[in-house]
Amino acid sequence: MNKMPKEAFWNAVYKMRSNSISLSKYKHVVLGLIFLKHASDTFMAHSKTSKLIIKKTQNNEKYTTNNLVWIPKESHWSNIIQQAHHPEIGQTIDDAMVGIERRNITIRGALPKIYTGLDRFMLGQLVNLLNGVDTTKIQFSTLPRVYEYFLSIFAETEGVRGDEFYTPCSVVRLMVEMIRPSYGKIYDPCCGSASMLIQAGEFIQRHANKKDKEQICIFGQELVETTWALAKMNLAMHKIKGRIELGDGLYSDQHQCLQADFILTSPPLNITSYKGEILQDDKRWIYGIPPLVDVTFAWIQHIAYHLAPDGIAGVILPNSTMSLNTFGRGNIRKNIINDGLLHCIVSLPGQLFYSTPIPACMWLFSKKHNTKNVLFIDARSMGRMKDRTHRILDNIPQIATTYDAWCNHGYKDIIGFCKSVSIDKISLQDYMLEPWRYVGEINPNDKLHMRLDLPITKYSERQCKSNMIRETR
Template sequence: MGRTYEYCIAQFASYEGTKGGEFYTPSSIVKTIVSILKPFNNCRVYDPCCGSGGMFVQSEKFVQAHSDNRGTISVYGQESNADTWKMAKMNMAIRGIDANFGPYQADTFFNDLHKTLKADFIMANPPFNLSNWGQEKLKDDVRWKYGLPPAGNANYAWIQHMIHHLAPNGKIGLVLANGALSSQTSGEGDIRKNIIEADLVEGIVALPTQLFYSVTIPVTLWFISKNKKQKGKTLFIDARNMGYMVNRKHRDFTDDDIQRLSDTFSSFQDGTLEDVKGFCAVVDTKKIEEQDYILTPGRYVGIEVVEEDDEPFDEKMNRLTSELSEMFKRSHELEGEIRQKLGAIGYEI
């Protein structure tokens, strides 16, 4: 029933288009976040904008697949939309997951239902570039440790809210629009600088377009950690060429794609990762400072190395035209054979 419910939510999200993004994050993105974060037994998992609860479902699946245990994570969520809140409650009930979503739907910024929570893992897909989120009434909030988020964009409000709720060794995986990587307006550049200087950004993954049913703008995965294994270093991955087209409108990751991203993070954390031109790079904070604290992966991973073709142009053209001539010749032979066989059964062309 859980799989059926998830399928129905996904199909409804696709049908709804832009509105679908309010309650559904594509499973391949959720699986990628969970595979990289690797939630463990007896951990606290939190999503401050949980939609229909997909992050929790995949976390539970991950723990079960790696420990043969079920029900060993504590789930905390919050959702402002009443209908979506009900969908999340139903999703958890069908799967037998005990979750604390609070007694009612509520705005996370104005009515934090889990004020004292310090989570081991926070996974979220907050609304992209949310404007008019109420900054003028929250200017002195304790959550804005790294700077007051601008009134016109809640991206850095979401990031700081999540950091505020992290346990001492906690980790965050979230989805954000690409603008948050480089924006310098309204103090966002200073907030990003402060978060980087605090050594909280562990990894940035640039995603391909068309992974979402609802939006086509480029998005990025951010991974933030309170106690990074590789101090003073950040992993950048350019995954924009990964995945495959399911249809004309929608792209998806394969299991191998997700495993490659997860393995890359594991190698980075173990200190064994080597840079791959055009795909991944390990960068120290000093180099990020030299780039004005901009976190766009393309600045650091470079362009993929293409094997040089040292065959002279004239030789290559002679070879290719010769091959093409042979193909034309063979096509005429096949055409004659087809005409002959059709004529033998009474069909002339």
């Protein structure tokens, strides 16, 4: 039997949405059911083959076994199926969620309990559809892949609001491949649905040794409660332990003492001003007080403050951060550059994000490779159009291996693409950071030659094939 196209599976779920429920709420209805089925199926399969470890404490029981979610009997998926067409199916699902939270402290308060009162025919159809899902016959390896795919489609469908809970997959992969998290503490201060933390965790599983894998600690914070819940479920589905806190990382930092080895983050691109007057004397502003009209310079210094002495960080920012000088922006940027913190700037193509077609950029900070040079990469012309409005960045290996070569050995400047520039020369440009200022221009007739000259290693060739497979799932 041929595998069901992922688009067909999404269409089947989307068509079941009742007119009485908004798309933003339907997202939580669907993703909650996917989580429930996956957690139940995984628990039942594991309980048949392994001995579950039960640890009793004075106040409650904690169940641990390879980061699995413990599913009490009343929350088993089989009970949901039996009640699929019962008038009280919504209450049955809510009760199942409550039962799971009662036994699993790490996801307590995160599961959606919104099913009571919803259209019972819609819920019954969704339950039956998911019950018939054989993940070996869909273009996904596991239900967590379904969860991630649906997150991306909901983000794309919701448009401007999409970037609030989901960073496009190709952007996340680029950041992960460049900073290469492999040990210690991983942190995302505005984690959304935890897509960056998930991909960082998967990278670690592929590349880190056993000892480093066991010592990895995941930290995150998210402002929006419903998105925080999505993040908690996402980590649980991928069997990744993490401390994801609820709240605004700038005003109510829940990880004040954290010194992270790797930081990956993408603050919302459509939010600019903030109530910075209450943070004027904050200890995080080591490079200058952020302007009240631009929250991005607060996030930049928040990241620098939480970076360990040998830490590496990547952050997605608006292009304006590379050049605006007003309201003290230029001085903050100058201080960061002169301190040797800034390591690399990548200008990204437009139409990567759901909230805006405007291009963004990636800043990489490194306390591990503190140098007197900055690498500039101009990737504005890279990628391919997924449809008329959205672009996918599929040149990740070329960019990542260029940065890796610059950090280690074998790097060469490529006109029109990359340039290593001294801080002294950056100062002559008034500390402006747009890569086009430094990489130079090439003859349009040489563009193909330039692309073929990009450093392609065996590693990057493997990644090219891997990326193509992931995008076509």
